[in-house]
Amino acid sequence: MSDLLLFQLRRVGRNRQYVFFTIVLPALFTVLFTQVFGAQATADGGQADYGELYLVSMMGYGAIGAALGATIRLAFDRSTGWLRQLRVVPVPPGTAITVDVAVGALLVLPSLVVVALVGRFVNGVELGPGSWLALIGVMWAGSVVFVALGIGLGIALDSQAAGAAMGIAGTALAALGGLWWPVEILPGGLVSLAHAMPSYWYAQLGRDVVSGSAPSAQAVLVLLAFCAVFSAAAVAVVQRRPLHAVAG
């Protein structure tokens, strides 16, 4: 399986758009949002809080993009016929999906680490070494929800729809889940909506760690529930429409 994993990692890593949207853009946003919203809040003496808030939000934003972008490619590999081709090569069943899950999970890490470094060294966020590790750890673990979502979308959609879905899902999760702006500044209806988004609870894991506590049980349970739903949906779709079935 390691040969296929390396093969897939190389393909995704070679894609400049992927690297831009999952590493460069979240890193830039981390600086930009902290400066813009932080400057407004300086009068209240809250800049450091904004630094921490956007650190977590942008780690989440980058990780969601990395997880979705890596896994939704199943749809592209189906449409080119590569997944079908793999079926007539000695590859155990299920390997393609397993490898893409691993690729999604692994590629979340560079995004998390780069944004963390930007938060630390550009925005001056101070955390203890244990907290940094815990922060990256929970954000990494939580990203499995979006790996599951991306796999599900990659299985369910054809290649054109998958490209659009990736953009829409990434934007909706970030904007509605309160990653681009603090949920507190939103009107009441949107706050309720934010609380219905997995991205809100995903970032909550990080906010809990940054504030010095363990991730709240509520956040963990909500994320587990989302993960279960996305995974079950992916399994249901793949049973009706196997990966090697011809698209369209």
Next chain:
Amino acid sequence: MPGTPALDAEGLTVRYGGTVAVDGVDLRIPRGETVALLGSNGAGKSSIVNAALGLFRPTAGRVRLLGRAPAEAVRAGGVGAMLQHGGLPSETRVGEVLTLVRGRYADPWPLDDLLATAGIQGLLGRTVDALSGGQRQRVLLALALAGAPPLLVLDEPTSAMDVGGRQAFWTTMRGLADRGHTVVFATHHLDEADAVADRVVVVGGGRVLADGSAAAVKSRIAGRTVRFRCPGPRDGLAALPGVTAVDGVGELVELSTSDAEATLRALFADRDALPGLEVRGATLEQAFLHLTTAPDTTARDTTAPDGAPR
């Protein structure tokens, strides 16, 4: 188990919704044979190939490849295939894909010889997305050959190739057959089947319509069509010697015949002129129609449940 057939299908049936794509096909291919599955589009060739490769489960019946279930035979490295809807991954180089696939076999085809056989020397560094249709097919051929599998299954392998490419391809296939590989290929070109295969299995309407040596099948399906304009009555045309079907649009009459000479002789005996006369080789579609409608040409071991209307 060298004694087991390369491909052994019994009562193979594939249905999609209400459509019967493969209708009780029995087909046994011994090792070392080169067999063409000949049929027009929609005849059921691809469905037979895909079911044989384990890409989908047959509705009824069973297939064994090299004495095993299809997926097992593939996993054991016994089968290489070029699929009609198979493809190459984007954002990769040809060499990377080839390395990956060769690495999956215990005893892969030596690289230099593989490149030469598939005719893709010089393409290793190419990005997959930049290949031409013909190059792509040859890379897919290299993937099918990568494990030097005893059984090769090819579904319309030359569809994206030009004439030169086709000739080179079939030369390669004859070489493989000479080395003892079993080659099973689907095609709708009678000339390809004729030039390469030891045995031709004609498929139509999901059933085996004829099965025999290329020469025998060809003589059965290589009919002619006679066309001319016929403003008057057409009574009796169907009864002329050799005529197997009467067709046509407006004034134009088209006779399918197994003996064009006899048909023409009878036509001229009857009338002074045949305006717009044309005699040409029957298309495969007409030949298949003939095979499907003539009861005495039903294949040797096909059983047709319920007469399967088409």
